[in-house]
Structures are given as C-alpha cells and as structure tokens.
Amino acid sequence: MVKPFSKSKRTPVRLRHKIEKAGSAKKRKERKLAKQNPQWRSRLKKDPGIPNLFPFKDKILEEIEEKKRKKAEDAQRLRDAAKSKKSAGKNAEVEGEDADEDMQDDQGDLSDEDMEDDEEDAADSSNLMAALLASAQVRAADYGSKGDLADDDDGDGIDGGVQVSSNLSADNRNPDSSRKAFDKVFKQVLDAADVILYVLDARDPEGTRSREVERQVMAAQSGEKRLILVLNKIDLVPVEVLAGWLKHLKRYFPTTPLRASTPASNAQTFDHKQYTIKNTSETLLRSLKSYAASKQLNRSISVGVIGYPNVGKSSVINALTSRLNKGVQSSACPVGSEAGVTTALREVKIDSKLKILDSPGIVFPAAVNDENQEGKQKRRSEHEARLILLNALPPAQISDPGPAIKLLLERMSASPALYDKLLQHYGIVALGPFGRGDTTTDFLVQVARKRGRLGKGGVPNLNAAAMTVITDWRDGRIQGWVEPPVLKIADDAEMANGATTEVGPSADQKIIVKEWAEEFKLDGLWDGTNNE
Missing domain, CATH: 1.10.1580 (Conserved Hypothetical Protein Ylqf; Chain: A; domain 2)
Known part of the structure; x- marks a missing residue:
C-alpha cells in the first residue's frame, strides 16, 4: 500500500538530460586540461616486468633466454642452408657452362657472337635454371646424334610456360638499344624455331612489318625455315580493309587472319561472321599440327612467335592452347593491354610434336644517318x-x-x-x-x-x-586503320614500251608462297570472300 503524501522517485526527463550534459561537459574539460598538462602520460601502460619478490623469476627468465637462443640458431641454420644452396647452384652452373662449351666446340655451328651472348646470359642468371638448361641441351645433342626421340612424353597436353632466358629490358626509342635487343632475341628465336609466326597488327600491317626480318628468315639454314604472317586484331578493321590486306600480304608469304582475344570495353569493333576466335585459332592450330605430322622428325617442331610489342603474340599462344582445352581460356603466357608484359623467352609445349616459343616484342631500329x-x-x-x-x-x-x-x-x-x-x-x-x-x-x-x-x-x-x-x-575505342595498297596496272603504251609499274614479289617468291601454303594446308583458306 502506498503511503499517502509519499514523494515519487521518478525524475523528469529534463533533469536527466541536464545531468548527462553536465557530465559530458566535465569530461570534455578534463580532457582539455589533460592535453595542456606538461606531464602527459600515454594510455599504453608499460609492462612492469616480473617482480623481484616473485619466487620463480629466475626460472622464467631462463626459459625466455632459451627461446631467444633457439630462435637465433634456427635463423642462422636457414641462412647457412641458403648460402650452401646458392653456392651449389653456382657450381652446377659452371659445370653446365663447361658442358655447353664442349658441345658447341663439337658441333662447330655457332658463331662467335652467339657464343658471347650465351656466356652473358649464363653469367646473368644466378639460379639452377641455367644449369638445367645447359644439361638439357647436352642431352638433346646426344639424342639427336643417336636418332632417338627428343620428347619422352607421347601424350597430348599443354605444359605451363617455361622461361628459358633472362629478362630483357630494352628502350625501343634508342636505335642502339633496339638493335641489341633485335640481334639478341630474334637470333635466339630464329635458331631455335622451325616455323616463324610473324604477328602483325591489322590496323597497320606494314607499320608492324620488317623486311629485314623476312630476309633473315628466308636466308636461315638455306631456306629450311618457314614463315607465316598472322594478321591479328582483325575485329578492329572493316571487312573490305581486311580482305585487301589479306590479298596484298598473300603475294609475299602465307597469311592467315586471327582474332586472338576479346576486345577491351567500349571498343569499336566489326563483326566478321566466320572470323571468330574459335574458327581462326582452330585453323592456325590445325595447320601447325599438320605440318608437324608431315615432317615425321624424331623431335618436336618448334614454332617461334615474333612481332612488335603489343601486337598480341602472347594472346595468339593463349588462343591456340585454349583450343586444346575445349575453349577454356588459357593463361599459358601472361598478357596485358600495355606493351612490355613479356620480358623473356617462354616455351609452351602443345604436344609431343609441337611446341611454341613466345618472345618479347622487338622493334627493328630505324636508321639515323643525319649528321646534324x-x-x-x-x-x-x-x-x-x-x-x-x-x-x-x-x-x-x-x-x-x-x-x-x-x-x-x-x-x-x-x-x-x-x-x-x-x-x-x-x-x-x-x-x-x-x-x-x-x-x-x-x-x-x-x-x-x-x-x-x-x-x-x-x-x-x-x-x-x-x-x-x-x-x-x-584499346580500340578510336577507329582508325591504314588502307591496303592498290596495285597499279600499266596501260597499253607502257606495256608496248616494255615498262611496268606494278611492284610485287618475283616469280620465285610466288612459287615459295604456293608451296608453303600447301605444306600448312592454307591454300584457298580465308580468301576474303567467304565471310561476305
């Protein structure tokens, strides 16, 4: 029962808010005074340590010192193991270099410049890869002399990209640096490859094409090398421009169009119907495998991919390997929208008869003869x-x-x-x-x-x-391309005088193009009219 005239213990809301405001103001004032106090102390309290009166203080300190000593011994043991592994790698590298030099002396096929480049590459590498590469070259030479197979794996499959050379950094703006990179990278690919895929940009094929490269490929090993022009990024040019460039380039070397990757976002592309990623990459892969099977060699056919930076060389290899993975996107070679992603030679094995060698982009240097x-x-x-x-x-x-x-x-x-x-x-x-x-x-x-x-x-x-x-x-958001050249036919007066204005390949060149196209089964494909 409530007593009459008893006072309620409930406080009004106004009074509670007044008390809260007063408390907040007091705390703010204390914080302000604490900041002005010169004897400011951190909120993080210092560990006072073990009290001297603690009975087991000596035992705890001994355990802490023992843990520190074991940690230091483990770190020293890891450093010694790393040093011994590094020294063993250097010794194996030296042995591999000696074996490689002996093999080169027996063969007598390499020039002095190539031997100097190989020695520089071996000196730059500081891991076991150089030694493994040298021993592999010795074993390959032994297999070649005995007539055995160079590849022990008979099944089809794709090995991940294996880097087979040191990184290459070249300033393409400088003609001297560009010349050194060209001499080093292109000669390595040319010596190792049986077939050269020369990747060109469909927006400017002549700008990404070098006649010096074509001459060296034709002159290598008495004309035993094969060269195929690959016209990449065809989705960035219209149908009539693509057909004109295919017709023009096929007069010099076998040429195949290729759409290696999907374009960037908001890119202005053209639909070429049959020129899809699947059709073009399957055609190129089938041509390479048929050529490898027709040679019937005791080793695998090596295909080198060359071209200017950012023309899509690595994308071409990924498009070929994705065909074997039933269309699944391949990452055998790293790709990027900017130039300079590939910095070293990279080997990708397709099967026991075919392997592809990816190379960094090289720019054939322009001659600068002005004395001024x-x-x-x-x-x-x-x-x-x-x-x-x-x-x-x-x-x-x-x-x-x-x-x-x-x-x-x-x-x-x-x-x-x-x-x-x-x-x-x-x-x-x-x-x-x-x-x-x-x-x-x-x-x-x-x-x-x-x-x-x-x-x-x-x-x-x-x-x-x-x-x-x-x-x-x-990225292709701006449309632009170079128009294909139009052949000029001489008139009757010029023909009567025995003069002609048509400039094109010789008769021998046309025969070579026809024979190579038949070897790769490219004759009659992609004439520029089957996609109309």
Missing part, C-alpha cells in the same frame, strides 16, 4: 611518335605524347569519316588554330575539358589529355 644533331633529334621524335601509334612503347617510355597526337590527327584527316568519328567520340564540334596554338593544341585542350584532365586553377593538362587519347587508341 637537330636532324637526329627530329628523326628520333618522329620514330617515337610512330611507335606510340603502333602501341609499341609502354607508358613509362613515352617522353612526349604530343607528336603522336599530331601524327594521329594527320592520318585521320585523310579519311573524313574517321575524322568525324574521332571528334564525335570526345564530343568536339570543330577544331581550329585558335589564339597562338595549332589544331593539335586545340584538340588536346577540348579533350582535357571534356574528360576532366585539368590542373590547378582549371588549366588544361595537355599531357594527361594526350595519354587519354593514346589509351583510347590502344
């Missing part, structure tokens, strides 16, 4: 701009993207349709040399404003805008 220093600098700037449009330079090696944008606009202006598509892609109405600038500067200024490439104070960043355009060009 200003002329050399101008020639190198033009060479760098051409390499940028060929996607042959990684972004780290691009010093000035401006000349490349100027060259791109000049090429696009030759085709009004492509030029209008380029402006529409960036939402540009018109270009003109406004102020003291030129057309290229006005184009980059408008791209910077449209894409938000602005610096401090809203000033357009022309370098960032140029790199944006280069990235869009590399």
